[in-house]
Amino acid sequence: MRRVFPVFTRKLSHVCSLKPFKETKWLMPNGNPIGAYVYNCVADQKVPVILSDPHIATWYSCGPTVYDSAHLGHASCYVKIDIIQRILKEFFRIKLVTAMGVTDIDDKIIQKAKETKSDFRTVAKQYEHEFWLDMASLNVEKPLIVARVSDHIPAIENFIKKMIDSEVAYVTNDGSVYFDTEKYDSYGKLQKMQDSGEPADTYKKNKMDFALWKGQKPGEPSWTTTWGDGRPGWHIECSAMVSKFFGSQVDFHAGGIDLQFPHHENEEAQSCAFHNTKQWANYWIHIGHLHVKGDNKMSKSLKNTITIPQLLSQHSADTFRMACLMSNYRYPMEYSDELMKTAESVLNKFKFFLKDTYNYVNNNAIENGDYKYQILDSLQKVEEVNLDVLKSDFDTASCVNNLLNLVIKTNRVMKLETKEFYPIPVLLIAEYITSVLMKLGLKLQDVSESIEHNSLIDTLVEFRHIVRQNALGRKDKELLNACDIVRDKMKATKVQINDSEKTPSWVFK
Ligand SMILES: [Zn+2]
Known part of the structure; x- marks a missing residue:
């Protein structure tokens, strides 16, 4: 029998100290409260998690654009998403249907293919493969559904076609298709309006309109549709793939905080327009950025990236995850030697x-x-x-x-x-x-390492402990020095000895 947590228990209301709901554009879903509260940017406060099925939830994460190696910023984003998913599954007994979109067609991938004189598919395949290896090395669980954009062009075409037919999207002279933000009342509900970063374009009706489809450019990959050749815009991919798997609503939608606007805003707008609903994603989960101490956000363009193998050559995946656990997922995390030392010590x-x-x-x-x-x-x-x-x-x-x-x-x-x-x-x-x-x-x-290996280390550590106690008693500096050398050498092989206790103990670093 599954355990269902009542929503308004005395203790919980004490912990969350919920404010009355403000007039927001967030709509409380109908269904079964699971007893948890999560911050939602549309409501700008914590809101109760309510699922239509008490034991099942759908979760979509925006995945990587696979044109280069993943870095520490990706590691913190996906480890934190993994932690939240595990909490829902392991502590709240929710069966989570997880999906992630992989952008395998994009300007940066095309550019990389040109630079390396290879096919864009080869570039995407190589970096996607590397991404999953990196995620596995961080103990991040693979989503149940991995959706590559190039595999879902018909779903994307169908999505755009319906919006053109209902006149919330329009085709321009260069064969592109834009979403008409004037036709969607709630545009800007995820956060205050700001510049979308969309290029000023003579074809566009409104400045905030964004491309659903990019008309074909010479020498670039393209697909044929009823309105012309070209390729999908970035925002449409996630909406079309999520709708294909999960229907007209998704419970959780996650990504880095930089995706909140314009990417998620645009996803919400076009999906509500497509499904003719007022709310598409019930819970937006945005992960705060990782900053390198004294630096800005970690990004490829700033050339301050640390790859995941580089991270793991210095620290264990457990240490990095502990650093993530000790920080709040919504806020920026400052990566530094001190942070990692503290995480290791905990x-x-x-x-x-x-x-x-x-x-x-x-x-x-x-x-x-x-x-x-x-x-x-x-x-x-x-x-x-x-x-x-x-x-x-x-x-x-x-x-x-x-x-x-x-x-x-x-x-x-x-x-x-x-x-x-x-x-x-x-x-x-x-x-x-x-x-x-x-x-x-x-x-x-170290708890699950082989027993023979552990008992060998136990013997050595015990022997050193006896020798050291003896040397301390006699104030034998030479012997104490030898004990320190053994300790340091063992640390180099990732065995850390704790000398502060009466009985000897050690752990794998
Ligand atoms: Zn997305």
Whole structure:
């Protein structure tokens, strides 16, 4: 039996402190509230997540334009989207039907094909392949549907044709088709109007009108339609593909914050016009930019990109994901050495803790204590509060913080100098922390490494610990120095030893 979360529980309304809804252009969907609240740019506030089916939701993410390698900015966007999707699936028990559009025909791809003297399809294929490898290395789950634009030209043509027929779009002399923004009352509902970046064009009726179809240019790939040859504009792709898979409405629509305007604005406008509805995407999820410290947004044009293999040569995928978890998905994230060090240290606190609980249960056994009075109530409280914070716009930073506090409390119990010990609550807490972190997409790899390998490292670390304790007692500098060398050498092979504890412990970095 699936668990359904009631929407207006006392605790939840306390956490979200919902304001009464303002007069906005966001329309509350009919259906089943799942108990979560998410920020929506149309309402400019958190709104309740309501699904027409209580257990199923549709999710579309705007994917990459495949003309170059993905960089750290893409990594943070798609890791954060992956985290939110996992929360919906793992904590709220929603079956998510995920789709992503891949733009495999575009000016930049054509340009790259010209530069490399290859076919635009070859360029797109190469970089799309690389993109999925990068995503897999970051433990980002692949969408159930991967939709390439060039595979969906008939759906795009049909979409545009219907808009031409209903006169919300018009064909120009050069064979292009534009959306007539004057014919759509709610244009600009996602954010305040600004320059769309659309080129001033003598063929256009209004400045904000945008191209649905680009008339053929010599030497460029094109497809034949009833109004002429050419290729799709960028905005139409997503609307046509989403409509093909999900019908006249999509629950979640995600992408980087830079897509909010004009891309998502245009998607919403043309889709509402096509389906003759007032709301097409119920929940817009926009991921804040990643900035490199002291720099602006990371982008190809600024030539300040770090590729994903470059990132992973310095930090583990778990460390990067922890940095994402510790930040709010909607706001900018400042990438720096300090950020990554903090993320690594938080990750290590969990890893050391999980190792310590194992040692505690196996080594300190003298007499079982009455666990009922020890820290189980803290565990229950954290379980409840964590569910509440995740329901409040996916507040993963608070969730991680609550777990850290639970680690501190449990460490205190494990260090009690009494005959009694409390394996049951300690194990339940370790199990809970492991399950939450893994549900958020961390691999916690050293826990699952091979037992033989681990026991070999255990032996070495224990031996070093005995030698070091002895050397500390005798103030033997030479031996202490040798211990430091062993520690540094092991760190170079990604084994990090924790010297601060009485019992030796280590983790994979
Ligand atoms: Zn899109």
